[in-house]
Amino acid sequence: AAGVIQSPRHLIKEKRETATLKCYPIPRHDTVYWYQQGPGQDPQFLISFYEKMQSDKGSIPDRFSAQQFSDYHSELNMSSLELGDSALYFCASSPQGYNGELFFGEGSRLTVL
Amino acid sequence: DAKTTQPNSMESNEEEPVHLPCNHSTISGTDYIHWYRQLPSQGPEYVIHGLTSNVNNRMASLAIAEDRKSSTLILHRATLRDAAVYYCILRDTFNKFYFGSGTKLNVKP
Numbered sequence: 734a735a736g737v738i739q740s741p742r743h744l745i746k747e748k749r750e751t752a753t754l755k756c757y758p759i760p761r762h763d764t765v766y767w768y769q770q771g772p773g774q775d776p777q778f779l780i781s782f783y784e785k786m787q788s789d790k791g792s793i794p795d796r797f798s799a800q801q802f803s804d805y806h807s808e809l810n811m812s813s814l815e816l817g818d819s820a821l822y823f824c825a826s827s828p829q830g831y832n833g834e835l836f837f838g839e840g841s842r843l844t845v846l
Numbered sequence: 847d848a849k850t851t852q853p854n855s856m857e858s859n860e861e862e863p864v865h866l867p868c869n870h871s872t873i874s875g876t877d878y879i880h881w882y883r884q885l886p887s888q889g890p891e892y893v894i895h896g897l898t899s900n901v902n903n904r905m906a907s908l909a910i911a912e913d914r915k916s917s918t919l920i921l922h923r924a925t926l927r928d929a930a931v932y933y934c935i936l937r938d939t940f941n942k943f944y945f946g947s948g949t950k951l952n953v954k955p
Contacts, residue, residue, distance in 0.1 A: 775946065
């Protein structure tokens with residue numbers, strides 16, 4: 734069965750550069766969540782989308798933005814990267830409704846030098 | 847925003863049952879109780895979820911207290927592959943899904 738696809742899996746950037754992470758949800762899933770997980774930390778919720786509209790916003794820095802496109806894939810854009818942005822970024826998708834499970838991707842590891 | 851409380855760590859012997867507790871005293875009537883686990887450098891993996899009744903699947907069982915203020919994830923026979931961080935999460939009608947501090951399960955051979 735198709736899973737949540739995240740790309741790239743690994744990304745190395747310099748400070749002050751920009752990065753874009755992509756997430757392709759499972760077909761027919763209309764809800765996407767983004768999480769950031771620093772070393773030794775629990776996943777922190779960043780932002781979520783339902784039917785291409787932002788549905789909830791967590792601890793996402795102003796330097797970050799995200800959107801969900803008409804094909805339901807989502808992109809997380811990060812600008813003016815800082816060393817502290819180095820983390821694993823997970824995307825999860827879920828079908829319509831709140832009583833189902835979330836399906837997580839393998840994550841994108843961002844390293845900022 | 848974490849609305850669940852779990853022990854930081856637990857230890858189990860291989861092939862013995864494991865009971866992982868979670869307190870969620872502020873749960874609302876429509877919140878679903880979800881459990882996920884995460885291995886190092888991997889995405890969280892769904893384990894089980896429920897609303898009011900106890901639930902069983904091939905991975906685990908979920909026992910929900912009658913007042914729903916707590917729940918217990920039961921691994922019937924722990925294996926070394928079950929060593930992971932286990933998260934108890936409430937999912938509400940607004941689709942909020944926040945991780946708290948999970949329980950790191952260590953399984954001893």
